[in-house]
Amino acid sequence: MTAQATTTSQHRLTFVGVPWSEWTKFSSLRSSWITLAVTVLVIVVPGLLVAATRDPANSGEIYDPLGSATVMVALAALIVAAMGALLSAGEYSTGMIRSTLTAIPTRLPMLLAKILVPAGAAFLTTIVCVLINLVVGDLLTDPDLVRSDAGAATILRVLICSGLYLAAVTMIGVSLGILIRSSAGAISIFAGFLLILPQLLPALPQAVEETVKPYHLGAAGLSVISEQPPEGHLAPGPAGAVLAVYVVVLVGSAALRLAKTDA
Numbered sequence: 001m002t003a004q005a006t007t008t009s010q011h012r013l014t015f016v017g018v019p020w021s022e023w024t025k026f027s028s029l030r031s032s033w034i035t036l037a038v039t040v041l042v043i044v045v046p047g048l049l050v051a052a053t054r055d056p057a058n059s060g061e062i063y064d065p066l067g068s069a070t071v072m073v074a075l076a077a078l079i080v081a082a083m084g085a086l087l088s089a090g091e092y093s094t095g096m097i098r099s100t101l102t103a104i105p106t107r108l109p110m111l112l113a114k115i116l117v118p119a120g121a122a123f124l125t126t127i128v129c130v131l132i133n134l135v136v137g138d139l140l141t142d143p144d145l146v147r148s149d150a151g152a153a154t155i156l157r158v159l160i161c162s163g164l165y166l167a168a169v170t171m172i173g174v175s176l177g178i179l180i181r182s183s184a185g186a187i188s189i190f191a192g193f194l195l196i197l198p199q200l201l202p203a204l205p206q207a208v209e210e211t212v213k214p215y216h217l218g219a220a221g222l223s224v225i226s227e228q229p230p231e232g233h234l235a236p237g238p239a240g241a242v243l244a245v246y247v248v249v250l251v252g253s254a255a256l257r258l259a260k261t262d263a
Contacts, residue, residue, distance in 0.1 A: 018104055022113040025096075026087065026121065035083035036125050039076050039166075043129040046072045051137030063141060066150045066158055069133035070225050073126065073162045077169040077221060078191060080122040084173025085186035087118055092181040107258045111178070115171045115251060123167040130162050150227050161224040161236065168243050169221070175250035179257055194218050215242055 026032050050068040091097040104110040134155070150158075176186035198216060201209045213219055214234045223229040223239035234242065 018109045019113040019117060021100075021103070022110075022117040026117050029087070029090075031086050031090075032083060032118070032121070035079055035086070036121060039079050039083075039122070039125055040129055042076050042079060043070075043072050043126065044132055047129075047133035048137055048140060051133070052140040054141060062148050064148045064150075064227070065134060065137060065141070066148075066155055066227050068137055069130050070158060070162055073130070073166065073225050074218065074222055076126070077166060077218075078194060080118075080166045080170045081173035081176075081190045081194075082187045083122070084115075084118050084170040084175075085177040085180075085190065086183050088114060088174045088177030089181055089183040089186050090177075092177075093183065108255060111251075111255055111258055114178075115174045118174060119167040119170040122170040123163040126163040126166045127159060130159050134159075154227055157236070158225060158227060161240070164240075165221045165224055165243065168247050169217075171247050172217075172250050175254040178254040179250070214239075217243070217246055220246075 047069050050071055051063075051065070054063045091100060100110060101107065173186065173190060176190055177183065180186040180189065194217060198213070198218060201213055201216075204212070210232060214223075214232065219233055220239040220242040223233045224236050224243065226233075226236075229235060229239065233239065
């Protein structure tokens with residue numbers, strides 16, 4: 001019995017080893033790199049096309065470089081959420097979660113690492129994509145085009161918030177994967193909430209719709225990544241707080257499920 005316990009403890013990961021273990025799993029999965037590559041394509045290609053096709057001959061048109069750079073970030077949220085769900089729910093479908101819990105008996109560090117590793121990858125990928133759109137898009141834009149000037153502080157805020165939004169959505173995807181324990185189920189729930197639910201809001205009384213709509217995940221995300229939030233939406237600060245509530249509630253629910261149930 002003593003020998004067996006000693007052998008088991010030798011395979012348990014240290015605090016530093018937990019995120020490294022999750023990074024190893026993340027980087028070894030083909031789906032991780034495919035979803036990140038698709039994220040790059042979805043954000044960069046439309047952004048550069050918008051920059052390259054603006055025509056200065058259109059009188060009165062003012063080109064918004066920042067809006068063009070982030071035009072597809074909101075759609076990329078669905079991709080990174082799917083990546084998070086695939087990572088977490090995939091461990092349950094393959095049975096790998098049992099090995100993970102054996103190596104990391106304390107479940108909170110495992111959950112944090114499982115959430116932060118893909119969220120960090122989504123954050124960095126988004127930052128790089130938006131920077132590419134800003135820099136390369138500026139080179140592709142006709143020099144005669146009238147441009148809006150957002151200012152350095154606003155550009156920095158939108159750049160960082162774009163990365164934080166997709167990082168938050170990735171955390172939500174991982175949490176849904178742990179809660180549902182089915183990749184298809186978690187992705188379907190997220191897609192329905194992000195894409196379908198807003199289409200149902202007009203069926204509510206107008207006063208209720210106007211009250212609820214700004215607190216929807218997609219609306220809050222759009223507010224934080226926009227230079228000027230759309231009419232009827234929250235300001236970037238309150239919208240960021242709404243996103244934080246979504247993350248805390250879902251991550252907390254995933255932590256409770258991990259603590260209360262077995263693999």
